[in-house]
Amino acid sequence: MDVTGSGFDNSWSADRLFAGPGETRERLRRTDWAATPLGPVETWSVELRAAVRTVLPSEVPMLLWWGPELVQIFNDAYTRVLGAKYPAAIGEPGAQCWAEIWDEVGPLAEQVMSGGAATYTENQPLYLLRHGYLEETYWTFSYSPVQDEDGNVAGIFVATTDVTATVLGERRLETLRQLGTVSTAGGDDPLVDACRAVVRVLGDNGQDVPLAAIHLRREVVGGTGDDEPEDLVLVGAAGVDDDGEFRPARIPATDVTRHRVRASGVAFEPAGSKAVTEVRLCPLIVTGHAEPVGVLVLGISPYRAFDDAYRGFVELVTAKVSTLVTDALAYEFERDRAAALAELDAAKTRFFQNVSHEFRTPLTLLLGPLETVREQSEDESPADRREAIAAAYRAAVRLQQLVDGLLDLSKAEAGQLLPHTEPTDIGQLTADCVSMFDSAAAQAGLALRTDLDEASGLVELDREMWVKIVLNLVSNAVKYTRSGSVSVALRQDAGQLVLSVTDTGVGIPAEERERVFDRFHRVEAGGSGSGVGIGLSLVSDLAAALGGSVDLDSAPGRGSTFTVRVPRIPAPDGATPRADDRPIGAVTSFGDVEQREPSVEVDGSNERGADGHRILLVEDHPDLRAYLTRLLQEQGWDVDAVADVESALKHVAARTPNLVLSDVMLPGRDGIDFLRELRSEQSTARLPVILLTARAGTESTVDGLNQGADDYIVKPFQPSELVARVRVHLEMSWLRETLITDSELESTHLRTALDTRTTLSQAVGLTMAAFQCDADTAFDRLASYSQNRNVKLRDIAAEVVANFTAGTDRE
Numbered sequence: 001m002d003v004t005g006s007g008f009d010n011s012w013s014a015d016r017l018f019a020g021p022g023e024t025r026e027r028l029r030r031t032d033w034a035a036t037p038l039g040p041v042e043t044w045s046v047e048l049r050a051a052v053r054t055v056l057p058s059e060v061p062m063l064l065w066w067g068p069e070l071v072q073i074f075n076d077a078y079t080r081v082l083g084a085k086y087p088a089a090i091g092e093p094g095a096q097c098w099a100e101i102w103d104e105v106g107p108l109a110e111q112v113m114s115g116g117a118a119t120y121t122e123n124q125p126l127y128l129l130r131h132g133y134l135e136e137t138y139w140t141f142s143y144s145p146v147q148d149e150d151g152n153v154a155g156i157f158v159a160t161t162d163v164t165a166t167v168l169g170e171r172r173l174e175t176l177r178q179l180g181t182v183s184t185a186g187g188d189d190p191l192v193d194a195c196r197a198v199v200r201v202l203g204d205n206g207q208d209v210p211l212a213a214i215h216l217r218r219e220v221v222g223g224t225g226d227d228e229p230e231d232l233v234l235v236g237a238a239g240v241d242d243d244g245e246f247r248p249a250r251i252p253a254t255d256v257t258r259h260r261v262r263a264s265g266v267a268f269e270p271a272g273s274k275a276v277t278e279v280r281l282c283p284l285i286v287t288g289h290a291e292p293v294g295v296l297v298l299g300i301s302p303y304r305a306f307d308d309a310y311r312g313f314v315e316l317v318t319a320k321v322s323t324l325v326t327d328a329l330a331y332e333f334e335r336d337r338a339a340a341l342a343e344l345d346a347a348k349t350r351f352f353q354n355v356s357h358e359f360r361t362p363l364t365l366l367l368g369p370l371e372t373v374r375e376q377s378e379d380e381s382p383a384d385r386r387e388a389i390a391a392a393y394r395a396a397v398r399l400q401q402l403v404d405g406l407l408d409l410s411k412a413e414a415g416q417l418l419p420h421t422e423p424t425d426i427g428q429l430t431a432d433c434v435s436m437f438d439s440a441a442a443q444a445g446l447a448l449r450t451d452l453d454e455a456s457g458l459v460e461l462d463r464e465m466w467v468k469i470v471l472n473l474v475s476n477a478v479k480y481t482r483s484g485s486v487s488v489a490l491r492q493d494a495g496q497l498v499l500s501v502t503d504t505g506v507g508i509p510a511e512e513r514e515r516v517f518d519r520f521h522r523v524e525a526g527g528s529g530s531g532v533g534i535g536l537s538l539v540s541d542l543a544a545a546l547g548g549s550v551d552l553d554s555a556p557g558r559g560s561t562f563t564v565r566v567p568r569i570p571a572p573d574g575a576t577p578r579a580d581d582r583p584i585g586a587v588t589s590f591g592d593v594e595q596r597e598p599s600v601e602v603d604g605s606n607e608r609g610a611d612g613h614r615i616l617l618v619e620d621h622p623d624l625r626a627y628l629t630r631l632l633q634e635q636g637w638d639v640d641a642v643a644d645v646e647s648a649l650k651h652v653a654a655r656t657p658n659l660v661l662s663d664v665m666l667p668g669r670d671g672i673d674f675l676r677e678l679r680s681e682q683s684t685a686r687l688p689v690i691l692l693t694a695r696a697g698t699e700s701t702v703d704g705l706n707q708g709a710d711d712y713i714v715k716p717f718q719p720s721e722l723v724a725r726v727r728v729h730l731e732m733s734w735l736r737e738t739l740i741t742d743s744e745l746e747s748t749h750l751r752t753a754l755d756t757r758t759t760l761s762q763a764v765g766l767t768m769a770a771f772q773c774d775a776d777t778a779f780d781r782l783a784s785y786s787q788n789r790n791v792k793l794r795d796i797a798a799e800v801v802a803n804f805t806a807g808t809d810r811e
């Protein structure tokens with residue numbers, strides 16, 4: 001109790017005032033307070049004792065400054081923020097304890113002690129010397145005055161919170177976010193540009209990254225001088241003075257490994273910057289590279305310990321930079337690949353242009369003489385010769401149109417498909433184009449209808465482009481329509497010319513409609529299998545060149561409607577169309593719309609000539625079908641010619657032929673499907689089948705033979721070769737079937753040898769065995785029979801039977 005009346009109570013000792021658990025209170029009890037400006041604890045004022053009793057129990061780090069010297073008393077929670085300053089900070093004046101930051105906090109304390117209001121400071125950076133080095137820290141704290149009984153400020157309550165981790169975390173997260181915005185696209189050198197952008201971002205966070213540099217392998221970025229291909233060269237650095245140089249500018253490849261960079265003998269020193277004392281060398285790992293493609297050099301702040309949080313930040317930065325380098329390398333690869341593809345595309349366009357131009361000279365020399373011969377032979381040549389010349393002329397015209405299509409396609413790909421408009425009577429021009437198909441439609445049994453708006457009048461239009469659009473669409477409609485009609489309509493709608501071509505043909509499946517305008521794409525389902533897939537693509541390109549578009553509405557079995565819309569630009573007043581208003585490049589026969597003929601009806605007769613052979617020809621091209629029919633009939637063979645597999649199957653069912661000559665690419669089911677079906681039936685399993693196709697190459701031939709074909713002939717072919725092959729297979733089939741059905745032959749050995757389809761090589765082997773001769777003699781014997789009709793195959797068969805029978809009896 002106070003016995004002096006001075007306000008002091010001698011009963012308050014250090015043990016009583018600082019009583020309680022904890023190492024800090026123990027230190028406070030043992031402190032010689034008499035040696036401090038506060039004097040013995042027993043002499044402390046009531047206000048001081050009350051302040052102490054307020055500070056010590058708090059879980060918040062609290063510091064009490066008392067008296068003019070701001071002598072320090074603090075609780076156990078505050079001890080943890082003092083570091084090496086504890087325990088000397090107990091009873092020590094504030095200015096002495098916090099000398100390194102007194103310039104920042106001293107004025108605030110003086111303001112409160114002089115009677116000012118309390119202060120509050122948030123996220124205050126303070127460089128503290130508490131762990132043997134000057135440490136970057138951040139604090140939120142308040143200074144609150146403590147008054148004595150006279151109302152004067154006797155001390156200061158300091159409540160403080162260490163927010164260093166929060167501030168550093170936010171700052172590092174922002175750096176990572178900024179790294180995420182670095183673009184790896186654009187510029188002449190995306191990789192180097194991205195690396196320099198990275199070091200700029202890192203340089204903006206000079207507190208965590210006082211130094212940043214990126215070295216990359218010379219083989220990745222290119223290099224000059226005496227560097228080895230795998231040496232690492234500097235591509236960007238930040239954190240040096242404007243006139244400083246970062247060293248080293250090159251890291252030898254021998255100092256780089258998969259997981260780390262050895263810095264033996266390498267001095268990383270940013271000239272002009274003395275603050276950085278430690279650097280971390282982080283390998284940049286890129287997928288697909290066995291070794292690091294570079295190294296990221298990061299300076300470590302001398303004001304922060306390299307703890308787990310700092311290490312995690314460096315690892316995240318390294319991972320992010322590695323990703324950026326990976327992306328930049330991938331972008332460069334794709335850019336180079338795109339450039340290569342663009343060059344390849346340009347080379348393809350040049351090739352198309354050159355080939356198209358080069359083809360025109362021989363085509364001119366072909367078409368001109370053919371036209372002359374055709375005109376001269378109109379009256380004086382036999383009908384079959386006139387038809388042959390006409391077929392050759394149509395084929396040459398078709399070839400010219402394909403060449404023209406390739407040339408237009410090359411122009412479209414090169415961006416050179418530019419319209420040259422002129423006053424055009426659009427209705428008359430469209431009618432002229434459609435009229436070219438009158439005979440083809442009539443021959444096919446189709447109704448060709450037109451509904452053209454006569455009020456369309458004169459318009460500014462590229463006539464040649466419009467002609468090609470109309471001819472391609474109507475040609476396709478006639479070609480793929482087996483029965484019904486083709487309708488062509490032209491109308492005006494909202495300032496546009498709308499052309500519609502509707503057919504009742506096979507239609508286009510839904511999965512094909514998206515690709516029908518792609519270059520070189522052919523719709524196989526229900527189609528003829530012919531063409532090169534440029535017609536509709538060219539229509540799309542031409543419509544786009546005219547400022548319009550083309551749409552498709554189609555369904556299998558229902559037909560198709562192609563609709564072209566282009567802007568209608570009225571011709572100027574007084575304008576007149578071209579005097580010769582016929583379609584440009586008009587010819588008497590267009591595209592794939594050749595002469596068509598109805599399928600031959602099967603009469604069910606099995607009769608044939610006594611010595612004749614019947615051949616079933618399956619070919620969808622009318623001119624080629626007619627040519628092959630004439631060629632085979634000239635050899636004395638009966639020929640049934642059809643255009644598709646379904647018709648061929650009807651013929652086989654009604655009248656089995658001696659041989660099938662079939663094209664591979666046919667409308668609907670192809671020749672391979674036809675072959676499989678023939679081989680699956682016992683009655684036709686041994687029927688000779690020769691495939692005829694335009695697909696050249698060993699692989700195609702092997703594939704056809706593997707499917708069970710007896711022979712495989714590639715177009716174009718020599719007529720004599722085709723006839724010779726057909727004759728050999730006919731005769732070998734006759735020989736095979738004659739021997740197999742001979743009732744006098746009971747030899748199991750002979751039946752096993754002959755009860756198979758016999759190819760030419762097997763026939764030679766059979767003849768060698770039968771006549772005990774070598775291969776050359778056997779082949780000559782077969783060839784002699786094929787060329788000399790006086791040698792009867794039945795006699796050869798008898799001799800084969802006799803020899804085999806004699807050999808079997810001997811066994």
